[in-house]
Amino acid sequence: xxxxxxxxxxxxxQEGKNYTIYCNYSTTSDRLYWYRQDPGKSLESLFVxxxxxxxxxxxxxxxxxxxxxxxxxxxxxxxxxxxxxxYFCAVDMGTSYGKLTFGQGTILTVHP
Amino acid sequence: DSGVTQTPKHLITATGQRVTLRxxxxxxxxxxxxxxxxxxxxxxxxxxxxNGEERAKGNILERFSAQQFPDLHxxxxxxSLELGDSAxxxxxxxxxGGSYGYTFGSGTRLTVV
Numbered sequence: 001x002x003x004x005x006x007x008x009x010x011x012x013x014q015e016g017k018n019y020t021i022y023c024n025y026s027t028t029s030d031r032l033y034w035y036r037q038d039p040g041k042s043l044e045s046l047f048v049x050x051x052x053x054x055x056x057x058x059x060x061x062x063x064x065x066x067x068x069x070x071x072x073x074x075x076x077x078x079x080x081x082x083x084x085x086x087y088f089c090a091v092d093m094g095t096s097y098g099k100l101t102f103g104q105g106t107i108l109t110v111h112p
Numbered sequence: 113d114s115g116v117t118q119t120p121k122h123l124i125t126a127t128g129q130r131v132t133l134r135x136x137x138x139x140x141x142x143x144x145x146x147x148x149x150x151x152x153x154x155x156x157x158x159x160x161x162x163n164g165e166e167r168a169k170g171n172i173l174e175r176f177s178a179q180q181f182p183d184l185h186x187x188x189x190x191x192s193l194e195l196g197d198s199a200x201x202x203x204x205x206x207x208x209g210g211s212y213g214y215t216f217g218s219g220t221r222l223t224v225v
Contacts, residue, residue: 033213042114043202043216050211088155092210098145099168100214102155 002027004091006103013079013110021106023072023089031092032072033100034063036085043088046074079110115139116217118203124223130191133220137184137205143167144186145206145214146178150199161186193224 003026013019023032031050035043047056049065049072056063060083062075072089086107090100115138125131137144146158157170161180172178175193180186190197200221204214 031210033210035216040200040221042218043204045213045215048211048213090155098143098160098204098206098210098214099157099170100145100147100155101157104154 002029002091002093002101004089004101004103006087006089006106009104009106011106011108013076013108015080015110015112016078018078019076021074021076021087021089021108023074023103025070025072025091025101027091027093028067028070029091029093030065030067032065033090033092034072034074035088035090037088037105038085046087076108079108081110081112084108084110114215114217116203116205116215118201118217118220120220121218122221122223124225125193127193127195127224129193129224130189131193131222133188133190133201133203133222135186135188135203135205135217137186137203138207138215141205141207141215142184143206143209144180144184145204146172146186146188147202147204147216148199149202149219150196153199155202158188190222195224198222198224 034046047063052067054065086105090102117136142163158172160168204216
């Protein structure tokens with residue numbers, strides 16, 4: 001059974017600081033997705049990572065995928081308050097893509 | 113607006129009742145996926161349909177069923193509801209199996225009292 005683990009689960013940051021969220025998964029996969037969720041809201045797609053070594057950046061967020069290490073990272077640069085949200089990674093595998101297994105989520109709070 | 117439409121947004125019902133949640137995928141997307149988000153279980157995959165056919169099943173209870181219609185909208189039916197079924201139910205759709213990602217709807221919040 002595929003397991004996806006994120007750490008940390010809670011992250012309190014100061015504005016302007018950098019930090020990384022880690023996503024480890026237990027079974028070989030070359031498809032990983034990052035989502036953002038605001039309280040009570042939908043899941044907003046941030047990054048789609050489809051191969052080993054994939055790196056994508058959007059604004060202050062950068063995501064990477066190392067399929068050999070079964071690890072993805074979401075790096076936050078110079079955090080701002082608007083980045084406060086819950087971030088999920090999700091791994092896609094098997095013969096039927098779309099059966100995403102999600103991590104527990106990382107609750108990010110950015111303080112002034 | 114993600115393009116995936118879910119109705120209703122909120123639903124409050126009593127234990128033992130049956131409800132139907134509806135999802136319209138983005139234009140052009142043939143696949144629909146249902147997920148449940150609860151505090152204790154997190155986000156869990158329930159079921160997938162592709163162009164009207166069931167393609168994959170996850171942790172979906174026997175009391176739950178789904179279907180996808182010829183116009184590609186999908187319905188998730190939840191019956192004999194229990195307090196523990198209270199959760200956010202999301203529908204997602206995709207084009208070409210997720211190569212371009214999965215787009216989620218705004219969800220239906222179900223409260224069973």
